[in-house]
Amino acid sequence: MSVFDGLKFRRVSSPIHQLDPRAKFFYVCILFVIAVMFSQLLPLIILFLIQIPFVFVAGVQREWLRSLKGASFLATIIFVFNFVFNYIYRVPYIGYPPPADLIEYSLAMTLRFIVLVESFSMFFLTTSPDLLGLALEQSHVPYEFCFAFTTAVRFVPVLAEEAQTIMDAQKSRGLELEKGNFLKRIRNYIPILIPLIVSAIRRSLELAEAMESRAWGASERRTNLYVLKLRKEDIALIAMAVGMLTLAVYVWLYVKIPYLTTLILL
Amino acid sequence: MIEVKDVYFKYPSGVEALKGVTLTISNGDFVAVMGQNGAGKTTLVKHFNGLLKPTKGDILVDGVNTRDTSIAKLARTVGFVFQNPDHQLFCETAEEEVAFALRNFGFEKDVISKRVTWALNLLGLTQYRQTSPFMLSGGERKRVALASVLAWDPKIVILDEPTIGQDHQQKEKLRQFIIQLREQKKTVVIVTHDVEFVAECNPRVILMSEGKIVADGNADRILTDPNLVTKASIVPPQIAQIFMKLSDFGLPMNVIDVYEARKILLDFIEGRP
Numbered sequence: 052m053s054v055f056d057g058l059k060f061r062r063v064s065s066p067i068h069q070l071d072p073r074a075k076f077f078y079v080c081i082l083f084v085i086a087v088m089f090s091q092l093l094p095l096i097i098l099f100l101i102q103i104p105f106v107f108v109a110g111v112q113r114e115w116l117r118s119l120k121g122a123s124f125l126a127t128i129i130f131v132f133n134f135v136f137n138y139i140y141r142v143p144y145i146g147y148p149p150p151a152d153l154i155e156y157s158l159a160m161t162l163r164f165i166v167l168v169e170s171f172s173m174f175f176l177t178t179s180p181d182l183l184g185l186a187l188e189q190s191h192v193p194y195e196f197c198f199a200f201t202t203a204v205r206f207v208p209v210l211a212e213e214a215q216t217i218m219d220a221q222k223s224r225g226l227e228l229e230k231g232n233f234l235k236r237i238r239n240y241i242p243i244l245i246p247l248i249v250s251a252i253r254r255s256l257e258l259a260e261a262m263e264s265r266a267w268g269a270s271e272r273r274t275n276l277y278v279l280k281l282r283k284e285d286i287a288l289i290a291m292a293v294g295m296l297t298l299a300v301y302v303w304l305y306v307k308i309p310y311l312t313t314l315i316l317l
Numbered sequence: 318m319i320e321v322k323d324v325y326f327k328y329p330s331g332v333e334a335l336k337g338v339t340l341t342i343s344n345g346d347f348v349a350v351m352g353q354n355g356a357g358k359t360t361l362v363k364h365f366n367g368l369l370k371p372t373k374g375d376i377l378v379d380g381v382n383t384r385d386t387s388i389a390k391l392a393r394t395v396g397f398v399f400q401n402p403d404h405q406l407f408c409e410t411a412e413e414e415v416a417f418a419l420r421n422f423g424f425e426k427d428v429i430s431k432r433v434t435w436a437l438n439l440l441g442l443t444q445y446r447q448t449s450p451f452m453l454s455g456g457e458r459k460r461v462a463l464a465s466v467l468a469w470d471p472k473i474v475i476l477d478e479p480t481i482g483q484d485h486q487q488k489e490k491l492r493q494f495i496i497q498l499r500e501q502k503k504t505v506v507i508v509t510h511d512v513e514f515v516a517e518c519n520p521r522v523i524l525m526s527e528g529k530i531v532a533d534g535n536a537d538r539i540l541t542d543p544n545l546v547t548k549a550s551i552v553p554p555q556i557a558q559i560f561m562k563l564s565d566f567g568l569p570m571n572v573i574d575v576y577e578a579r580k581i582l583l584d585f586i587e588g589r590p
Contacts, residue, residue: 225421
């Protein structure tokens with residue numbers, strides 16, 4: 052559950068929280084594109100470091116660290132897989148011991164994943180679900196989809212709590228989740244999943260009835276109490292993102308990025 | 318026997334739900350844990366079968382510290398029936414549902430089928446043996462959940478909000494059922510808001526407020542004490558309310574039982590000139 056903690060919004064105020072979600076989302080997408088463009092360690096380290104000031108300005112260090120901790124397990128798997136498979140693939144050409152650049156490449160792949168996780172976690176930590184829905188709506192996404200999206204986000208903590216209760220109930224009936232081999236352990240989750248799914252479906256039907264009884268979809272044109280407007284800060288963030296992308300494309304086309312290991316050896 | 322020794326509990330979110338709870342529940346006791354929402358009732362009873370471990374203090378169940386054993390082992394002695402049956406039912410038939418825990422505890426095949434028959438019969442569910450629990454009504458689902466716990470014959474039975482969503486007839490059945498459990502020398506702990514139900518059963522009441530025990534004693538004493546009742550924000554049973562309002566006539570204040578009330582009132586009327 053710790054990974055989800057890194058995505059849970061807490062209502063506080065900071066310059067980052069007040070940014071327009073559209074501008075923030077644009078920035079995160081650009082980060083995403085740049086992270087995928089490069090497979091060398093150096094630019095990815097820079098991308099990683101760029102985000103740290105944002106985290107501190109927003110004051111979400113603790114939650115952000117928790118999301119990194121949650122991602123660390125997957126990150127380790129990514130590192131091991133990249134390293135092992137690249138090594139097996141290349142062993143006829145390079146022999147033993149594995150060269151430093153292989154480790155560096157695997158590290159870069161891992162860091163790419165971490166950059167993606169941390170940027171999205173930053174986005175969700177500092178954007179309220181309501182604002183997010185509003186941003187979607189003003190980007191001309193049909194209201195049904197916006198509503199479905201915000202509802203889904205809102206129900207994640209509810210479902211997590213319900214899952215905990217179900218686990219408690221089944222443990223009280225002698226279910227041991229951690230017992231048995233790998234397949235048995237997966238099977239152990241059936242008594243948790245079935246009640247959880249059934250209750251989620253039941254809840255959604257109830258929600259639908261409650262919405263119908265409050266005249267959902269009665270008027271063609273919905274208006275909003277709040278309207279998002281791009282401010283100077285938002286435009287600055289977008290400009291910064293565009294600048295970063297331009298720089299990244301230039302570097303990608305014309306600059307040969309040195310390996311960190313060769314830099315250190317110099 | 319459950320011994321709770323100066324227990325504190327803090328949820329990971331930082332909420333301190335129990336603040337120094339000490340209490341002993343002897344074998345064969347019938348205890349109702351009462352108090353307003355968020356008083357820590359469910360948190361307390363979740364400690365009894367090890368679902369929660371105290372942040373400070375100790376819980377001993379039959380002399381075994383809950384920290385030193387697993388939930389599965391504790392559950393053998395302490396049966397816990399959750400409030401909402403939908404949080405535990407998942408099998409295709411009621412029979413399977415009742416057998417689930419027995420399989421987890423490693424009972425023999427023929428013992429399982431015997432126990433299942435016994436438990437379904439006990440709660441009047443024999444006709445639904447092959448029915449899917451999801452097809453049953455709310456009250457029946459609640460009984461399947463209860464049967465699935467009683468099937469392994471735990472020494473201590475904890476019922477979390479057993480009367481919610483039950484009609485009067487079902488409540489009466491439940492009360493009879495609890496009396497039956499007590500005759501079998503079982504310890505019964507219920508967590509409830511239902512003062513009228515508690516008044517009818519007249520158990521030992523543990524009154525909680527803000528993570529602490531504010532009173533511990535017989536129901537007829539606790540539920541008729543105006544100070545305690547206000548402190549824990551519960552409404553006294555209706556019989557008690559009548560007697561509180563009649564206190565000018567010199568009638569006793571600690572009456573919660575209908576039959577006792579009737580007798581006192583009749584005597585009072587006959588005694589008047």
